[in-house]
Amino acid sequence: MSSAVSVRGIRKKYSRRAADHLGYGVRDLLAEILGRRRTQELRPDEFWAVDDVSFEIDNGASFALVGRNGSGKSTLLKLIAGLIRPEAGTIHTRGRIQALIALGAGFNPLLSGRENVFVAGALLGLSRQQTEGLLDAIIDFAEIGDFIDSPVRTYSSGMYARLGFSLAVNLEPDVLLIDEILSVGDFGFQNKCFGRLSQLKKNGITIVLVSHSHTRIIQLCDRALWLHDGKPREIGGAQDVVRSYLDFLDVEKTSATLKPAAKPDAKPAAKPAPATKEAPAQKAAPASDAGESPYGPIHPGDGMVDDVTVEIAHQGLAGGLPMHTQLRLRFSFRLLREVDGLNVTFAFYRVDGLHLTSISTLNGDLAGAIHGGRVEGEIEIDDLHLVPGHYVVVMPIHERHSYLYRGTVAEFVVRGDGALTWGLTDFPHRIEIRRS
Amino acid sequence: MGPSEAIYSAESQARSPGRTLAAMLGGLRSGRYMGYRLFLRDIRGDYARSRFAVIWDFAEPLVIALVFVSLYQSGVISSGDIDIPYPAFVAFGVLLWQTFVDAITLPLEVPRASRNLITQLKIAPESLLIAVFLRVGFSALFRIAVLLLVALWTNTFHPLGFAAFVALFPALIVCGMAIGVLLAPFNTLYADVGRVVRIVLRPLMFATPVLWAIPRFNFFSYALVLNPAATLITNLRALATQAVLPEPLLLVVTSGVMGVVFVLGWFVFHVSIPILAERV
Numbered sequence: 001m002s003s004a005v006s007v008r009g010i011r012k013k014y015s016r017r018a019a020d021h022l023g024y025g026v027r028d029l030l031a032e033i034l035g036r037r038r039t040q041e042l043r044p045d046e047f048w049a050v051d052d053v054s055f056e057i058d059n060g061a062s063f064a065l066v067g068r069n070g071s072g073k074s075t076l077l078k079l080i081a082g083l084i085r086p087e088a089g090t091i092h093t094r095g096r097i098q099a100l101i102a103l104g105a106g107f108n109p110l111l112s113g114r115e116n117v118f119v120a121g122a123l124l125g126l127s128r129q130q131t132e133g134l135l136d137a138i139i140d141f142a143e144i145g146d147f148i149d150s151p152v153r154t155y156s157s158g159m160y161a162r163l164g165f166s167l168a169v170n171l172e173p174d175v176l177l178i179d180e181i182l183s184v185g186d187f188g189f190q191n192k193c194f195g196r197l198s199q200l201k202k203n204g205i206t207i208v209l210v211s212h213s214h215t216r217i218i219q220l221c222d223r224a225l226w227l228h229d230g231k232p233r234e235i236g237g238a239q240d241v242v243r244s245y246l247d248f249l250d251v252e253k254t255s256a257t258l259k260p261a262a263k264p265d266a267k268p269a270a271k272p273a274p275a276t277k278e279a280p281a282q283k284a285a286p287a288s289d290a291g292e293s294p295y296g297p298i299h300p301g302d303g304m305v306d307d308v309t310v311e312i313a314h315q316g317l318a319g320g321l322p323m324h325t326q327l328r329l330r331f332s333f334r335l336l337r338e339v340d341g342l343n344v345t346f347a348f349y350r351v352d353g354l355h356l357t358s359i360s361t362l363n364g365d366l367a368g369a370i371h372g373g374r375v376e377g378e379i380e381i382d383d384l385h386l387v388p389g390h391y392v393v394v395m396p397i398h399e400r401h402s403y404l405y406r407g408t409v410a411e412f413v414v415r416g417d418g419a420l421t422w423g424l425t426d427f428p429h430r431i432e433i434r435r436s
Numbered sequence: 437m438g439p440s441e442a443i444y445s446a447e448s449q450a451r452s453p454g455r456t457l458a459a460m461l462g463g464l465r466s467g468r469y470m471g472y473r474l475f476l477r478d479i480r481g482d483y484a485r486s487r488f489a490v491i492w493d494f495a496e497p498l499v500i501a502l503v504f505v506s507l508y509q510s511g512v513i514s515s516g517d518i519d520i521p522y523p524a525f526v527a528f529g530v531l532l533w534q535t536f537v538d539a540i541t542l543p544l545e546v547p548r549a550s551r552n553l554i555t556q557l558k559i560a561p562e563s564l565l566i567a568v569f570l571r572v573g574f575s576a577l578f579r580i581a582v583l584l585l586v587a588l589w590t591n592t593f594h595p596l597g598f599a600a601f602v603a604l605f606p607a608l609i610v611c612g613m614a615i616g617v618l619l620a621p622f623n624t625l626y627a628d629v630g631r632v633v634r635i636v637l638r639p640l641m642f643a644t645p646v647l648w649a650i651p652r653f654n655f656f657s658y659a660l661v662l663n664p665a666a667t668l669i670t671n672l673r674a675l676a677t678q679a680v681l682p683e684p685l686l687l688v689v690t691s692g693v694m695g696v697v698f699v700l701g702w703f704v705f706h707v708s709i710p711i712l713a714e715r716v
Binding site: 014018022025026028029031032033034035036037038078079081082083084085086087088089090091092093094095096097099101102105106108110111115116118119122123124125127128151174 | 440441442443444445446447448449450451466469470472473474476477478480481484485552553554555556557558559621622625626703704707708710711712713714715
């Protein structure tokens with residue numbers, strides 16, 4: 001089978017501070033005009049955005065580029081599309097290539113959707129007759145009905161993107177390059193776009209996909225390349241490469257976290273945290289001032305609560321908690337005054353601030369009136385069915401519904417076991433397939 | 437290599453002049469409809485925001501012309517040695533000059549204005565040039581209509597001369613575009629280039645036979661030889677109003693030189709787009 005795309009030893013460099021080095025552009029431009037080779041050396045503030053990448057994509061195959069933001073995926077896609085030139089190496093493409101780097105390229109917001117379809121069609125290489133032939137299909141697919149004759153500036157962002165995508169996927173080029181545009185519109189439209197791409201694949205169109213949706217990659221693509229800091233890290237079957245990449249992300253998160261809960265709302269602990277055989281305890285120190293955090297308001301507990309300690313009791317905590325493990329949280333704090341109606345809550349957040357759930361004594365008024373002094377307790381979670389990720393525990397201590405203290409008391413990482421997961425939780429489940 | 441095959445490498449396109457020239461001509465062919473659509477898009481976009489977009493294209497030069505006609509009639513300025521009524525002289529001068537200025541300044545901004553296109557779509561650079569040419573030509577059509585009325589009003593209308601004037605008018609646009617297209621990539625990297633061009637153009641109008649005839653046998657008459665706008669304006673104006681070409685040889689030489697500059701500018705523009713796509 002012949003290759004639709006052949007990439008050999010490609011290198012591409014960029015400047016981190018292009019505005020400070022306008023001269024680089026002029027020098028590169030003059031080199032191009034005068035027939036000289038652009039310098040292979042890295043000048044100050046330059047870096048290799050794509051560094052020595054080689055691969056082949058067979059005709060009709062679907063190929064994914066994965067990697068973190070800034071790993072060089074989009075740059076590589078632009079190189080394949082011929083939008084920018086490499087510093088070294090060769091790219092050979094066969095067939096009509098169409099790049100979907102962004103949706104609605106060439107649209108004028110003052111013109112109607114219909115007029116913009118003709119503009120964009122021309123930019124994608126269609127004649128007027130060809131665009132007219134596709135117009136109904138484009139309008140139908142975009143689901144914008146009578147709005148096709150309204151100025152594009154009146155469209156919602158979803159409508160705008162739907163029209164752009166609809167135009168692009170109705171063309172059927174030989175090679176389709178897609179840069180992270182499958183997240184447009186609502187979920188229904190995303191599925192529709194994905195279905196259309198699957199159809200294009202069945203029609204024998206070669207697809208090169210850049211996406212952070214690992215599910216989509218596995219479903220659509222045969223092979224994948226994982227780029228890391230511009231360098232190829234792994235190339236192979238899409239599922240294997242995505243799994244390696246996700247494992248890498250898990251390990252990276254684990255090594256970057258699991259330190260004492262030194263959050264913006266916390267000061268260094270006054271006393272060493274009590275050590276256990278199972279895992280180091282995490283000392284929660286009161287914040288100096290009340291304020292906001294990604295996890296809600298912070299109350300340092302001045303004059304009401306001190307010496308808050310929370311311990312995640314689990315062996316091997318430092319390496320990350322396995323999925324579906326049993327989790328125990330032991331807590332201890334000292335009340336500095338009499339409290340009538342004490343309650344303790346543990347709020348679980350994803351590290352980006354998404355509130356997942358809370359476990360609280362408010363549901364049973366378990367503590368009641370307490371005349372000051374030390375309070376200790378334990379929470380047991382039988383099955384921690386969170387997907388792999390980095391999580392934060394916030395502990396409010398309150399008198400009825402008024403905060404006495406509220407601060408970040410623990411962080412933990414859930415590591416994957418090799419199985420693919422999606423969303424927020426991984427329900428304990430059993431799948432049975434019956435064949436008739 | 438098949439027609440739909442492409443090879444991208446680090447090698448400069450200038451090292452394969454034959455292939456680059458073929459790509460330029462191919463872009464001219466394939467970019468015609470694309471350029472036309474881009475032109476329509478821009479024109480319709482302008483009209484969507486302005487009821488009098490056409491008028492603004494020639495309002496400023498006409499106001500300048502009216503001011504100078506008033507100054508001339510009140511004896512404040514002298515026209516120099518001219519063979520046609522001053523209103524016709526100055527109207528032709530300013531409207532031709534404005535077209536020349538548009539043809540220089542519009543291409544200057546094209547790569548930056550087309551940022552979304554050149555960074556997201558593989559389009560023929562020639563389509564951008566065609567769109568600019570049509571945009572300047574569109575404005576010129578209305579200016580030519582105004583000049584036709586001026587010629588009729590001042591009894592300087594010669595049907596054959598005016599027809600030849602219209603036929604040669606694109607040479608003025610190509611001449612201006614030659615400079616604009618050549619400098620456009622550099623202006624995209626350094627906006628200072630465009631500022632310098634605009635600063636130079638304003639006084640250059642007074643050193644060009646736009647508002648008055650430049651006397652022969654002084655410094656400016658020699659400088660005029662190097663000023664392509666002077667040659668083109670002088671000859672086009674005389675052709676339209678008197679059906680004569682006062683400096684045919686100079687016109688041919690100027691057009692030839694500017695034609696070479698245009699091809700050079702076109703080449704520079706063509707090979708620079710991938711470089712600019714990284715930096716706009």
